[in-house]
Amino acid sequence: MIGVGTMGPVGSPAAREDFRSSAGDAYAPERDAWAVLASVGGLGPVAFAALLVRFGSGEGVLTAATEPGAVVRLADTPPVERDPGAPMRRPVPAAVARAIAEAAADRGRFLERLRGLAIRVVTAEEPAYPTRLLAIEMPPHVLFVRGPVAALQHDRAAAIVGTRHPTSAGRVCAGRVAAALVAADAAVISGLAYGIDGAAHESTIHAGGATVAVIGGGHDTAVPVGHDLLAQRIVDAGGAVVSESAPDVAPTRGTFPRRNRIISGLADATIVVEAPARSGALITASWALEQGRECFLVPGPIDVPAVAGCLSFLREFHGAARIVAGIPELVADLGWVSASPSATPDRLAGAAIQGLGDAAGRLALLLIGGVTTVDELVATADLAPATVVAALAQLEHRGLAVAHQGRFRPAGALLGERVRPMLR
Amino acid sequence: MPGMLAVLPSATLDGLEGRSIRVEVDVAPGLPGFSIVGLPDAALQEARERVRGAIRNAGFVFPPRRITINLAPAGLRKAGSALDLAMAMGILLGSEQVRVGPAAVALIGELSLGGEVRPVAGTLPMVAALARSGVQRVVLARVAMDEARLVAGIAITGADTLAEACAAVRSGRSRSRPVAKPRVTMAGRASAEDDRSPVGSRTQAAYVTDSVPDLAEVRGQAQARRGLEIAMAGGHGLLMVGPPGVGKTLLARTIPGLLPELDADAALAVSIVASASGEGPIRGLRRIPPFRSPHHTASAASLVGGGPSLTPGEVTRADHGVLFLDELAEFDRDVLEALRQPLEEGRVTIVRAGRSTTFPARFQLVAAMNPCPCGYAGSLPEARCRCSASTIERYDRRVSGPMRDRIDLWVTLPRVAASALVGQREPESSATVAARIAAARARSAARGDGRLNARLRGHRLRAACHLDDATRRHAEELADMVDSSARGTERLLRVARTIADLEGVAVVGHDHLDEAAGYRSTASRSGATLAS
Numbered sequence: 022m023i024g025v026g027t028m029g030p031v032g033s034p035a036a037r038e039d040f041r042s043s044a045g046d047a048y049a050p051e052r053d054a055w056a057v058l059a060s061v062g063g064l065g066p067v068a069f070a071a072l073l074v075r076f077g078s079g080e081g082v083l084t085a086a087t088e089p090g091a092v093v094r095l096a097d098t099p100p101v102e103r104d105p106g107a108p109m110r111r112p113v114p115a116a117v118a119r120a121i122a123e124a125a126a127d128r129g130r131f132l133e134r135l136r137g138l139a140i141r142v143v144t145a146e147e148p149a150y151p152t153r154l155l156a157i158e159m160p161p162h163v164l165f166v167r168g169p170v171a172a173l174q175h176d177r178a179a180a181i182v183g184t185r186h187p188t189s190a191g192r193v194c195a196g197r198v199a200a201a202l203v204a205a206d207a208a209v210i211s212g213l214a215y216g217i218d219g220a221a222h223e224s225t226i227h228a229g230g231a232t233v234a235v236i237g238g239g240h241d242t243a244v245p246v247g248h249d250l251l252a253q254r255i256v257d258a259g260g261a262v263v264s265e266s267a268p269d270v271a272p273t274r275g276t277f278p279r280r281n282r283i284i285s286g287l288a289d290a291t292i293v294v295e296a297p298a299r300s301g302a303l304i305t306a307s308w309a310l311e312q313g314r315e316c317f318l319v320p321g322p323i324d325v326p327a328v329a330g331c332l333s334f335l336r337e338f339h340g341a342a343r344i345v346a347g348i349p350e351l352v353a354d355l356g357w358v359s360a361s362p363s364a365t366p367d368r369l370a371g372a373a374i375q376g377l378g379d380a381a382g383r384l385a386l387l388l389i390g391g392v393t394t395v396d397e398l399v400a401t402a403d404l405a406p407a408t409v410v411a412a413l414a415q416l417e418h419r420g421l422a423v424a425h426q427g428r429f430r431p432a433g434a435l436l437g438e439r440v441r442p443m444l445r
Numbered sequence: 446m447p448g449m450l451a452v453l454p455s456a457t458l459d460g461l462e463g464r465s466i467r468v469e470v471d472v473a474p475g476l477p478g479f480s481i482v483g484l485p486d487a488a489l490q491e492a493r494e495r496v497r498g499a500i501r502n503a504g505f506v507f508p509p510r511r512i513t514i515n516l517a518p519a520g521l522r523k524a525g526s527a528l529d530l531a532m533a534m535g536i537l538l539g540s541e542q543v544r545v546g547p548a549a550v551a552l553i554g555e556l557s558l559g560g561e562v563r564p565v566a567g568t569l570p571m572v573a574a575l576a577r578s579g580v581q582r583v584v585l586a587r588v589a590m591d592e593a594r595l596v597a598g599i600a601i602t603g604a605d606t607l608a609e610a611c612a613a614v615r616s617g618r619s620r621s622r623p624v625a626k627p628r629v630t631m632a633g634r635a636s637a638e639d640d641r642s643p644v645g646s647r648t649q650a651a652y653v654t655d656s657v658p659d660l661a662e663v664r665g666q667a668q669a670r671r672g673l674e675i676a677m678a679g680g681h682g683l684l685m686v687g688p689p690g691v692g693k694t695l696l697a698r699t700i701p702g703l704l705p706e707l708d709a710d711a712a713l714a715v716s717i718v719a720s721a722s723g724e725g726p727i728r729g730l731r732r733i734p735p736f737r738s739p740h741h742t743a744s745a746a747s748l749v750g751g752g753p754s755l756t757p758g759e760v761t762r763a764d765h766g767v768l769f770l771d772e773l774a775e776f777d778r779d780v781l782e783a784l785r786q787p788l789e790e791g792r793v794t795i796v797r798a799g800r801s802t803t804f805p806a807r808f809q810l811v812a813a814m815n816p817c818p819c820g821y822a823g824s825l826p827e828a829r830c831r832c833s834a835s836t837i838e839r840y841d842r843r844v845s846g847p848m849r850d851r852i853d854l855w856v857t858l859p860r861v862a863a864s865a866l867v868g869q870r871e872p873e874s875s876a877t878v879a880a881r882i883a884a885a886r887a888r889s890a891a892r893g894d895g896r897l898n899a900r901l902r903g904h905r906l907r908a909a910c911h912l913d914d915a916t917r918r919h920a921e922e923l924a925d926m927v928d929s930s931a932r933g934t935e936r937l938l939r940v941a942r943t944i945a946d947l948e949g950v951a952v953v954g955h956d957h958l959d960e961a962a963g964y965r966s967t968a969s970r971s972g973a974t975l976a977s
Contacts, residue, residue, distance in 0.1 A: 426823020
């Protein structure tokens, strides 16, 4: 599927062990060499692996690439045998060989740039490389990471993905799932896209958890324009932004589905909140199943386009894909009973409301009950508009409410325990 | 018919200023001809034909002589038709068809081919300039008399025709009355001028009740109503964002009924601008703050002013009042950029062909826009808006940073189902809200030098707020949530100050700050913007 073969990640397992034992500063030149190779356009995982076998190491490849006659030698790399009898092609075409030679000549500038952007590199040979990801077929040889690499190695991790055009109920749902996962001490993985992804990241940060965003292009190309701030906040909150591409690789149509295998691969389970038919989130869900991970989908009414994809996926992968019957049920299905019972979301909500003033407390309850606009709040709570506006600002200030296009919805600790029935 | 030199005072309009002009008419023997010198513009060159026709058709004789008219000072560029009457009178005097009395009489007016005297734009500043230069009497179109009388210290004489104007300047009785040439006319005598100005034929109060909607007509939108009240009480910039049909424009149109009347100085300034922009003869001082709403296809020149004769633009016509930009995001970027100087400095400097003029532009900005190109983002059902998040964001960013900085209050108006409003009380009327606004303005004026809260900056603002330590910390925290910059904090304090004024409280407290934080930009809010 989508251009990723069934080759293993690297050359000989023995070589990998060697590097693991000597990891640390001594490994730095080899890590740099891998980063340089990962920046070569057109050099796929198969060719990468073949080169490592032929030249022994990343440094070996680069050394060979700077010698006279390098292009011919590189292009002459024999394929690594996988299935006996499968057609054997030379894995490194001449154009790619030339690109490798150019990258090798320009390596100094590239590495300086990586350091300038404060991007960490972790290779599949290193112990710091996330074990979950290493277990998938064709894991990326190199990850470019903004933020601590350790954020990828959380004990528990779940991915929350979904449409870029969610309903506000969908946003609330994504936020609640994320808050519950944080309460269960899990990291939240997503794709930094608008919509469900953004809501999941936001809510995780609000709840004080770690979140990892896997982006489709390099770090120096635009993530969704409106989310550059969010990316920064993810890193500030101890999370990480990850890419398998070198910084200046622009995202294309093809990179997003490939990226999705990393989202599901970094997680123990993938949870889809709102996906219309043919949504990219369903590709992530397929990857999760293919990688042998859990895959959960939040159901919804049969006549709402935003959940049509979830329902058809549940139908198609009956038995493999699982349904989210409620947030406590989801946490139970994941087998992650919250470590500290006092910190469950509904208790958090109760405590948060108690700490509020009279008006703000009443409005918090109304928001949880699905009242969204100032007008409706004024009418239902029978408060002066000025009081309502002030109380809402207070809720927002405390991270308990979020406004979107003039409609308010609960956030943070107010995201109660049960998935609320879809409104309207 | 011998010839001689005639010199008459008149005036022309230069931007918003009147300039007194000496019209020198030499009727000399020689080949018949008619030339005007002294930097006249194209409209003035055409005056030759109007003057010739008016003299003939009023029953006088256009002298078959060599006529030269000089407009002094020669260095000043002259434009428009206000000098027609003075030039025609100069020819009549120079050809001795009329004899003039001893007093200095100025003449202002455009002539028709039939010899009627018509009012011109800028009567008020022109008469004021003449009064300053010591002229004792001015003759002008009868319909412009009320406007000219706003100037003290100069006698006003009205004239409907060239013949009447002659009678007004003539010494003693004329020997022979001119007999107007016969004419055929298919147009009625009633002039359209009277209906052109809404204030012209009716009283101001009637104007307000007739064409300004009352706040009681606006259902729901509690936050926007409150935001509007705060904005009007403090003179703050206000932006309303919401889908079509939620009442943004209706709310804005209630503004003239909410603002207190202008004081004498402001009213005079507003009247002068109205006169110079050709809003037709003005009947009295304009006490109602102007409310200008240019269409979003307006050009930069029409907004900030310009053109060959340096005409004031909408920002100047909104001086002391409100400039309402409906569909803000649909305005050309260049046009919005041109608003930067007037927004920041309260005046606008226009340079055209080596001349530069500064016009006042202390307007209050009120704007409205849709949340996205289709207008339905955030409306229910949610599938109705098909704009992508990045499209919505690009749309939002059409409003540039400097413009955002001038907007203290941001209000989002969601579409609300009628059924949600059942429990609400009857909406308040404009009169009730206007009384609160006037009281709050009086409080803020009593506090200092009478400037509006929207113009408070720096230490003056801090002094006005009387914050204690805890409140100051709270303000900074809130500003962090809204947008963390010194400007953000000041914006918050200004609005909170006005909210406290509306409540009649001297010290700004937590609640005021909280409410102020509720009126701010979605876009500048940290991170969460459109994603979640």
